[in-house]
Amino acid sequence: MTETESSSVLSVRDLMVHYPTDEGVVKALDGVSLDIQPGQTLGVVGESGCGKSTIGRAILRILDKPGQIVGGEILWNDPEKGSGSRPVDLTAQEPNGPEMRAIRGGDIALVFQEPMTSFSPIHTIGNQMSEAITLHQDKTAAEAKEWSMELMNMVGIPNPPQRFDEYSYQLSGGLRQRAMIAMAISCGPKLLIADEPTTALDVTTQAQILDLLRGLQEKNNMAIMLITHNLGVIAEMADEVVVMYLGRAVESGPVDDIFHQAKHPYSRGLLESIPSVLASGRERLPSIAGSIPHPFNRPSGCTFRPRCPSFIPGTCDVNVPQYLALGGGQQKVSCFLHHSPSGVEEVSSHD
Amino acid sequence: MIAFLVRRTLLAGLTTFVISIVAFLAIQLPPGDYATTYVENLLGGSFFNTASALGDQATEDQIRRDLGLDRPVFIQYSKWAWRVVHLDFGISIEHGRKITEIVGQRLVNTVLLALGTILFTWVLAVPIGIYSAVKHNTAGDYAVTFLGFLGLAVPDFLLALGLMWIGFAYFDLSVGGLYSPEYLDAAWSFGRAVDLLKHLWIPAIVLGTAGTAGLIRILRNNLLDELAKPYVVAARARGLPEWKLVLKYPVRMALNPFISTIGYLLPFLLSGSVIVSVVLSLPTLGPVLLRSLTNQDLFLAAAIVLMLGVLTVIGTLISDILLVIFDPRIRLD
Amino acid sequence: MIDSIPAMDGTILEVRNLTKHFPIKRGLLKRTVGAVKAVDDVSFNLKQGETLGLVGESGCGKTTTSRCILRAVDPTSGEIMFRTADGHEVNVATLPNREMRPLRREMQMIFQDPFSSLNSRMSLLDIVGEPLLVHGMTNRDERQERVAELLRLVGLRPEYMQRYPHAFSGGERQRIGIARALALHPRLVVADEPVSALDVSVQAQVINLLMDLQEEFELTYLFVAHDLSVVKQISDRVAVMYVGKIVELADTAELFTKPRHPYSEALLAAVPVADPRLHRKDRKLLEGEVANPANPPSGCYFHPRCPYAQDVCRTETPVLSEVSPGHFASCHRVQDLELTGIVQVDGEST
């Protein structure tokens, strides 16, 4: 067990998730690894379909049908149990068994993109919040109601007694997302998985929600796994970043390293292609050629090869690059520009 | 919400009014009027016996005056409507009896049969539909789907004959009809109710099978849609046990479309039940309606259509009210 | 309503006092009890070949404004003066539908959602060729040739002509939408959030494509978006909308560096910047929520959220006025406020 692994709340090791469909098997996760440290924010970026949501759901064991974990480990290391305890492998749990259900919503909570539809339209906000509370805590209905309203206050929902009895469609998008967050933190989770929590919101509301998450993190010392395709959000929120491409992590490291010394051609391309308010405007954006391959049509060797400007014929299309640390540092990358096919680090001149 | 209910009630009133006009016009439709028809009937429907027809001109005029048929149409309509409101639908030409007498008991039977069928359909379809959706694409789901198609494909009358034979041959039940002979004309009592239930199951199964199969399919598909919605994922992520989750959230949502169809069940069952009623010799409205139409007994036909129309309107109103209770999105509109 | 005026200043579109109210119906008889002021007295103009970006929070009326310009909805009042290719100026707002028809060749729309805006039962040839057919190109071979040309133009292979939209990715579908919009050689293209649904890498490709096409055909764009960085990338000028009104309009660089309206300042402060070294964590955040366009606040619509609001802001409605050449803002305090935009200091900013 490496050092990072032993200190992390959650370590995902070579996780593989497949969706067998009529047309073929979608290898949504194809050996992804990542670590989340207590109290820190791990940003997970990548384009649509690279498997970001699938990781979040695999951790909670609520994969959509027909998704299956076919390999790897998800090690949950409850920080309250002390360093002596052994981590629990979530992949070995029964998805709907009592252990997993206690972790789900209790220790690990989920907030996701659609604030519009993540509440049942025919139950009140209060009903759904109290449900989460009474499920994991020894509270009566009245106590749960009281705690719900306190949480609403905490996340900045004005007039909780009124909101408690309202339905989700009576709230604006921003308030709904706040309610969602209030519900997620209701049982004091040690890890919050936020899957595109602000993608459907306006910039001003997004800034408010991010601010709220940051404040709650500080107060409750909870780890956040922030899934998004918005690199700006990552830059402002994350301590560590994982860049994903086609079901694998291609690069990871401290946020500053990723934004200022990205090593993988995909991470670099992604960073260059985003329009920025800092840019001088009206100029062509460098863009990554081509588009993401069809999930049934994964390229051989390095999956980024067909779009890669630094493609090395004879190497990148034959061998699969390993995901290795650079120079013993915290940054990891999976690319032949930095490792030989045998896994030996190249003296990198491609910086 | 009040506005919604008031609007719906007004609409129901309006619909009833329109139906009554249609029924009234149906009576007016054939050449001549009640008086001519009545006299013709008295004379054995002989069109060629002009002498006696002429001779009875006086009688005819007399009847016409008595019934107010020489007055303008809207006055005739109001008089007719007034009588209808007091449950006086006139006299059946074919049977020569008061229509309420002919129809009354049969209407009650029809409604009972409809309720029985709905009950049978729901009790069977709801759990099976839920099972089928939650376990979708499993052997169980396929089996249910196959049986469902079978249920849709087998003609009702065949099923009726089959069930009658089984009931008769293996269970020694008196099949056919809704009551045993000793209860046929008896007043309502506990014994009669039990007897009714003993008879009701065969027609309820026969009439309900196709509907059940259809309902299972609809419920399964609705539920599959609902199960994929983010709020279900959110509830699951909260750690809710699966069965509790399914019953509390998606099932309630998936039932909404059913509630809104309650109103249409009655006319649907009636038109579908004619053959079955004949085969099983059920004393319901279906066969009477059929015969009144073939025999051009339009007074009877119009009365039945009117009653069914009104019952449908009431059914729709009830389903609207239920929807309002079940779905806050309508309630708070 | 056609009166020819000289095409001196190169203006292709002039919108004056455009207003669109959607009635709110309530109660037993569905009486009109009020109106959603979706677009409220909006004025701006567009020069041939330029791109005007239209930004603002959800529900501020961006889509409604663009739909009014194309007469997809009828404006409540106001004028939309469009200069046609042959030099006439027509008021689109009041033109009878029959006379709108020839104009539709010159004004086209690109939609946000590349998934639902294409008919899944039509092949690319039919989708891109439909406007050609509608406007009289009945010869099939001729149409096929033009469609092939259009597909090449937007970077799709003409061989794909017989395929159906589901066989394409989001970015490719958006290209199909663009090809379709360009089929009739439009002069004005209204693009409503054309890249919002796309992935970042594809977003860059589509933005580049739009800029290339603009150069090649001297297209004029009204570019609606809520993403300020995308707007900055493509626009020459930017208009900021808040609750149905334009609150600021200026050259792009100027608006981003020296905003004159507190709302623009707040929007800029909220944009996340992809640089962890900026440490913008202590910036001021806008509080509260967008006002309800059915029941806007008194005075300046922004006053309940504005950190600079004074008494006058609560009672009097500010007007959009020119504060420096080409820079318009509607704020009572426009003269005495020093607002911050995105400042670049040695590659860093605040």
Ligand SMILES: Nc1ncnc2c1ncn2[C@@H]1O[C@H](COP(=O)(O)OP(=O)(O)OP(=O)(O)O)[C@@H](O)[C@H]1O
């Ligand atoms: N229920 C499912 N059945 C089949 N394939 C699925 C299912 N859910 C996801 N996939 C496939 O798995 C892959 C990863 O999907 P996932 O939703 O994790 O991507 P994502 O990175 O979250 O994308 P986005 O940014 O669009 O949310 C995709 O190719 C997707 O098509």
Ligand SMILES: Nc1ncnc2c1ncn2[C@@H]1O[C@H](COP(=O)(O)OP(=O)(O)OP(=O)(O)O)[C@@H](O)[C@H]1O
């Ligand atoms: N057909 C309609 N009927 C009634 N109200 C409408 C209609 N269309 C739009 N509105 C209202 O008008 C206002 C402006 O809507 P519009 O779609 O123009 O906003 P937008 O700026 O395009 O928002 P978004 O960024 O969400 O697309 C909103 O309050 C909206 O609810």
Ligand code: SF4
């Ligand atoms: S007018 Fe007043 S309230 Fe409105 S933006 Fe200016 S300072 Fe703020």
Ligand SMILES: [Mg+2]
């Ligand atoms: Mg996702």
Ligand SMILES: [Mg+2]
């Ligand atoms: Mg819009």
